[in-house]
Amino acid sequence: MSLVAVLLVSCSALGDAPTRATESPVATAQPTALPTAKPQRIPQGLVASGTFHSTDGTTTGAVDVVVNGHVAELELRDLVSTHERLGVRAPLRDSEGDPCVDSHAFAFTDIVAGTPTDPLIMPLSLGRGDPTFISEIALTTMTQADGSSHCINLVVARAPLVWTFGPLRPYLDTLVDDGIRGGASGEVVFDATGRPVTYTVAPNDLLPEVAGRFGITVDDVFYLNPARGPSPQDPMLYVGEVLNLNFRER
Structure with missing residues (x-):
């Protein structure tokens, strides 16, 4: 099986490029405890x-x-x-x-x-x-x-x-917003039950701090945003970027 597969991503829209969230040091709140649950394994x-x-x-x-x-x-x-x-x-x-x-x-x-x-x-x-x-x-x-x-x-x-199976990280269905902190001061949108469903990146935001604000790992953020561009695992955040927090909408 020597077939080749490539990942296509859209070109940047015309106009100004997104602004990167600043990487300068910021005051950081106490980190939220990260989940102890582990992702389930995909069936064979x-x-x-x-x-x-x-x-x-x-x-x-x-x-x-x-x-x-x-x-x-x-x-x-x-x-x-x-x-x-x-x-x-x-x-x-x-x-x-x-x-x-x-x-x-x-x-x-x-x-x-x-x-x-x-x-x-x-x-x-x-x-x-x-x-x-x-x-x-x-x-x-x-x-x-x-x-x-x-x-x-x-x-x-x-x-x-x-x-034949559901999402392999069901613990992501119970996220809680711990509130604004250094490196994670963006806007959160909640659903009717009060669960956070999206996060809009603000200036000076850092990916580990954004993940910690919701008690998840950076890898969980990548999991929730598999179509994120320019690369799903880009560690940089961009001001105005909207991150999905709803595992049903990944």
């Missing part, structure tokens, strides 16, 4: 399945996601398409209403419809060992470079995934 074997639906009837088939050791293998079944060559994408953000998958997606190697293919490989390091944030697999085709479409990778079929 078949963990998700989906059926491809095509609005124009060009493509049918199904897909299984099978965990084998430290990788997830994508197995396409009964694939039939009028398109000879198809791209295979796992959008990292909700893209159900988007006709394109041009950014924020894990890109598998292209396939030739009707030709048997080895399983397509995705490392479990994507999503910190928990790929349940991926809601679908999309099959795409390259559009013409004549200006007739704003897409590069046009979706021809989607397969919503049904996972």
Whole structure:
């Protein structure tokens, strides 16, 4: 299985680049006790399945996601398409209403419809060992470079995934905001039950302090924000960046 997969991220929007939160020393409150619970291990074997639906009837088939050791293998079944060559994408953000998958997606190697293919490989390091944030697999085709479409990778079929297990860090469903502290003075949004669901980075914020404000680890922040750009594990925070704190919305 020598197939190649790459992670696509969107280019920076035109205009001023985000401002980095200052790294200068700041007064720090007493750290919150970090969780003693450990992430659950992902099950081995078949963990998700989906059926491809095509609005124009060009493509049918199904897909299984099978965990084998430290990788997830994508197995396409009964694939039939009028398109000879198809791209295979796992959008990292909700893209159900988007006709394109041009950014924020894990890109598998292209396939030739009707030709048997080895399983397509995705490392479990994507999503910190928990790929349940991926809601679908999309099959795409390259559009013409004549200006007739704003897409590069046009979706021809989607397969919503049904996972056999829930998020592997359930302890993140009980976060509590300990309040403003040095290095974590940003704005918090709460849901109707009072649980924090988002955090907006303020000047002088530091990632360990932001994590400590909610009693979690930096790795938990990465887990909750698998589609964070420019890199999910970027230790730098950017003023105005919105961090997700709701493990159901990762």
